[in-house]
Amino acid sequence: MAVKFIVSRYNSETDAKPYFQEFSLDIPKGATLLDCMNLIEWQQDGTLTFRMSCRSAICGSCALRVNGHARLACKTQAVDVVYEGAVKIEPIGNMNVIKDLAVDLEPFWESLEKVSPWLMPDESIKYEKERLQSHEDQLKIDHASTCILCASCYSDCNVLNVDPKFLGPATLAKAQRFVFDSRDAETEARLDYLSKLHGMWDCTHCAECSTRCPTDAKPLSRIKELRTAAMSRGFTNNNGARHVLGFRESVGGFKGFGGGGMLNENYIPIRSVGFFNLDGIFSLLPVGFRMFIRRKNPPLIPHIIEKIGEVRKMFRRFDEYRKESK
Ligand code: SF4
Ligand code: SF4
Ligand code: FES
Known part of the structure; x- marks a missing residue:
C-alpha cells in the first residue's frame, strides 16, 4: 500500500518560508523511517536533505519531527507512524532550519558548553593509575551517560520555545552526569550555576523531554535529581x-x-x-x-x-x- 510522506522542504538561500512536498512510497517490510527517507532521496528526489550516520540509534544524527513530535528516524518503524495513510515529517524544533530537515544545531552545542561537560577532578590527589569508581557510584550517572545528543528533547521542550536562554533538558541531563560523578571536584560550583536564572528551576515539569528521549537519559528525572542535590546542599536562595x-x-x-x-x-x-x-x-x-x-x-x-x-x-x-x- 502506498503511503503519503508529507515532507517539509526549505532552502534558506532561496525560499522565503518552508513548504510541504508529498511523496508516495510503498513501505518495504520492516523498513525504518530512515530507510524510507533514503528510498525517497535515492529514487524520487536527490535534493532532499536530512542527517544520518549510524542507522543504529547511536550517533543521534537522525532526529526528526514525525507527526509533530521528535523521534529518531532510524529507531522508528515506518508503519508505526502512518495515520490515515500518511506520515508528516518536519525538522526538529527550537532551532533554525538550514535546508529541508537539517537544522542549525549551534544553540544546542552552545547550551551544552555552558555546563562544562567534562570531568574536573581534584588535581592535588595523585593516582597511581586511573581514577577508579565504585559500581554504586557509576549507577548514579548511568542513565545520563546514555544520552546520544540527538536533541529530540531540545526540539520539543516547551520552555525553550519561549526562553531560548533556558539551558534545556539535554544540557541539564549532562550536568547531572558530572554533578553526580564521584571523581568530579566542582559539584558546588556546578550546582550554584545550575540554580541561577535559565537553569534547572526554569523547567516546568511538562515531561515532554523524557517522553521524546530515545535512551534512558530521561532528562526530567535528571533535573529532579539535580534539584534535590542542590537543595540538600543549601542552594535555596533562589x-x-x-x-x-x-x-x-x-x-x-x-x-x-x-x-x-x-x-x-x-x-x-x-x-x-x-x-x-x-x-x-x-x-x-x-x-x-x-x-x-x-x-x-x-x-x-x-x-x-x-x-x-x-x-x-x-x-x-x-x-x-x-x-x-x-
Ligand atoms: S520537563 Fe522541563 S526540560 Fe523537559 S521538556 Fe518540559 S520544560 Fe523542558
Ligand atoms: S537527553 Fe535524550 S533526547 Fe535529549 S539529547 Fe540526550 S538522548 Fe537525545
Ligand atoms: S542514524 Fe544515528 S541515531 Fe539514527
Missing part, C-alpha cells in the same frame, strides 16, 4: 527553591507559614520571589490586579482544612523517614 519550600510549608500546614494544608496562592508567589525582595513583590502586582478584576484572587485569610494535624503528622513522618534513610 526563586525555584523558595517556591518548593513555600509549596511544602503551605500544603504541609506549617503554622505561621501560610500553611492551611492546601495551596495558599497568596503566600507562594511572595515566598518564591523572597519576602524582602521589593522589586520581585512589585512585579507580582499586575498579575494580582488582573486576578482581582476577574474575581480570581484567593481569599486573604487562607482556608484551613479539617484534620490539619493529620497532614502535619504525615510531613513530620516523611522528614523522619528521610533522616533515617540518609
Whole structure:
C-alpha cells in the first residue's frame, strides 16, 4: 500500500518560508523511517536533505519531527507512524532550519558548553593509575551517560520555545552526569550555576523531554535529581527553591507559614520571589490586579482544612523517614 510522506522542504538561500512536498512510497517490510527517507532521496528526489550516520540509534544524527513530535528516524518503524495513510515529517524544533530537515544545531552545542561537560577532578590527589569508581557510584550517572545528543528533547521542550536562554533538558541531563560523578571536584560550583536564572528551576515539569528521549537519559528525572542535590546542599536562595519550600510549608500546614494544608496562592508567589525582595513583590502586582478584576484572587485569610494535624503528622513522618534513610 502506498503511503503519503508529507515532507517539509526549505532552502534558506532561496525560499522565503518552508513548504510541504508529498511523496508516495510503498513501505518495504520492516523498513525504518530512515530507510524510507533514503528510498525517497535515492529514487524520487536527490535534493532532499536530512542527517544520518549510524542507522543504529547511536550517533543521534537522525532526529526528526514525525507527526509533530521528535523521534529518531532510524529507531522508528515506518508503519508505526502512518495515520490515515500518511506520515508528516518536519525538522526538529527550537532551532533554525538550514535546508529541508537539517537544522542549525549551534544553540544546542552552545547550551551544552555552558555546563562544562567534562570531568574536573581534584588535581592535588595523585593516582597511581586511573581514577577508579565504585559500581554504586557509576549507577548514579548511568542513565545520563546514555544520552546520544540527538536533541529530540531540545526540539520539543516547551520552555525553550519561549526562553531560548533556558539551558534545556539535554544540557541539564549532562550536568547531572558530572554533578553526580564521584571523581568530579566542582559539584558546588556546578550546582550554584545550575540554580541561577535559565537553569534547572526554569523547567516546568511538562515531561515532554523524557517522553521524546530515545535512551534512558530521561532528562526530567535528571533535573529532579539535580534539584534535590542542590537543595540538600543549601542552594535555596533562589526563586525555584523558595517556591518548593513555600509549596511544602503551605500544603504541609506549617503554622505561621501560610500553611492551611492546601495551596495558599497568596503566600507562594511572595515566598518564591523572597519576602524582602521589593522589586520581585512589585512585579507580582499586575498579575494580582488582573486576578482581582476577574474575581480570581484567593481569599486573604487562607482556608484551613479539617484534620490539619493529620497532614502535619504525615510531613513530620516523611522528614523522619528521610533522616533515617540518609
Ligand atoms: S520537563 Fe522541563 S526540560 Fe523537559 S521538556 Fe518540559 S520544560 Fe523542558
Ligand atoms: S537527553 Fe535524550 S533526547 Fe535529549 S539529547 Fe540526550 S538522548 Fe537525545
Ligand atoms: S542514524 Fe544515528 S541515531 Fe539514527
